[in-house]
Amino acid sequence: MKILDDKGYKDYYDYIPNVLGVDEKVIFKRKEYLEYQAGYEITQEFNGTFSFDFYNSEKEIKNGYETIGLLVVCGYIYPISIKRICYYETSAEYNILTVEEFENLSNFSFWQIKEIKKMKSYFYNYNEKMEEISKKLDTSIFIILDIKVLQGQNKYKIKFLNKIPLLKDVGFGKIKQSMEIYKELYNYFLKQNPSDPPISVDNKQKIVKAGFDIKESFRHRK
Numbered sequence: 203m204k205i206l207d208d209k210g211y212k213d214y215y216d217y218i219p220n221v222l223g224v225d226e227k228v229i230f231k232r233k234e235y236l237e238y239q240a241g242y243e244i245t246q247e248f249n250g251t252f253s254f255d256f257y258n259s260e261k262e263i264k265n266g267y268e269t270i271g272l273l274v275v276c277g278y279i280y281p282i283s284i285k286r287i288c289y290y291e292t293s294a295e296y297n298i299l300t301v302e303e304f305e306n307l308s309n310f311s312f313w314q315i316k317e318i319k320k321m322k323s324y325f326y327n328y329n330e331k332m333e334e335i336s337k338k339l340d341t342s343i344f345i346i347l348d349i350k351v352l353q354g355q356n357k358y359k360i361k362f363l364n365k366i367p368l369l370k371d372v373g374f375g376k377i378k379q380s381m382e383i384y385k386e387l388y389n390y391f392l393k394q395n396p397s398d399p400p401i402s403v404d405n406k407q408k409i410v411k412a413g414f415d416i417k418e419s420f421r422h423r424k
Contacts, residue, residue: 203388207232214370215380215387228391235364236339268309270318271363272346273298273372275383276390277333279324282345282372296345296372301326326377341366342390 204224205216211232219225273282273296281304286294299307304325307315336342345363352359369375369383378386 203228203230203384203391205230205232209234211368213368214375215384218380218384225388228388230342230387230391233341233366235366236341236344236362270299271296272321272349273367273374274329274332274336274344274346275369275374276342276386277328277330277336278386279321279327279329279332280377281318281321281325284347296367298373298377300376335360342387343367343369 203219204226205219206229211234213232268283268285271282271284273280281299283297283299284294285297304322307318310318336344339362343366345365345367346360347363348361350359351357374383
C-alpha cells in the first residue's frame with residue numbers, strides 16, 4: 203500500500219511498506235480534516251437499535267468535561283475517551299479504551315456507565331453502516347462526537363470531529379499491532395481496486411529477510 207500524507211505525518215504502521223514492499227495500486231491518502239460537503243453532520247439509517255446519548259454520559263472536570271465517543275476505523279467501532287478543556291476541540295485529549303478499560307469504567311456515575319454500555323455490543327466489532335459512512339466522508343478513520351435519533355424514524359443524526367486523528371495519537375497500538383491495522387487498511391482500500399488478492403498478516407519470511415525481528419517489530423513498535 204502506498205501511503206500519501208501531504209503534511210508528512212507518520213503513523214505507527216507506516217514503516218510496514220518498507221518491509222513488505224509498496225503496492226502502487228492500493229493508495230491511502232491520509233487527510234488531516236474531514237471534507238464532507240454537507241458539514242460535519244449526516245443522517246444515517248440503521249437496522250435495529252443504535253442509541254447512545256453522549257451528553258448524558260458527560261462528566262464535568264476542571265475547566266471542561268470528560269465523555270465517551272466512538273472511533274471508527276475501516277468500519278470497526280471502538281470506544282474512545284474524550285477529555286475536553288474549556289470545551290474546545292483543539293484542547294481535547296482522545297484515548298482509545300481497551301476492552302478491559304471499557305469494562306472497568308469507574309470515573310462516571312452508575313447511570314452514565316449504564317448509558318455508555320448500551321453500545322457494548324457494537325464496540326470492537328465491524329459495522330456495515332459505519333463503512334457506508336466512511337465512504338460518504340471519504341475517510342477510513344473518523345471520530346463520532348454525538349448521535350441523536352430522529353423522532354419517529356429509524357434514522358440518526360451523527361456529528362463528527364472535524365479533525366481526523368493519527369492512530370498513534372489515540373493509543374491505538376494498545377488495541378491492534380501495526381501489522382494487523384496495516385492489513386485492515388490495505389484490504390479496506392483494496393476494495394476500491396479489487397484486482398489483487400487481500401494481504402495476509404502471515405508475511406514472516408519477508409519480514410525476517412528485511413532484517414526485522416517479528417516479535418519486536420510488530421508487537422511493540424509505535
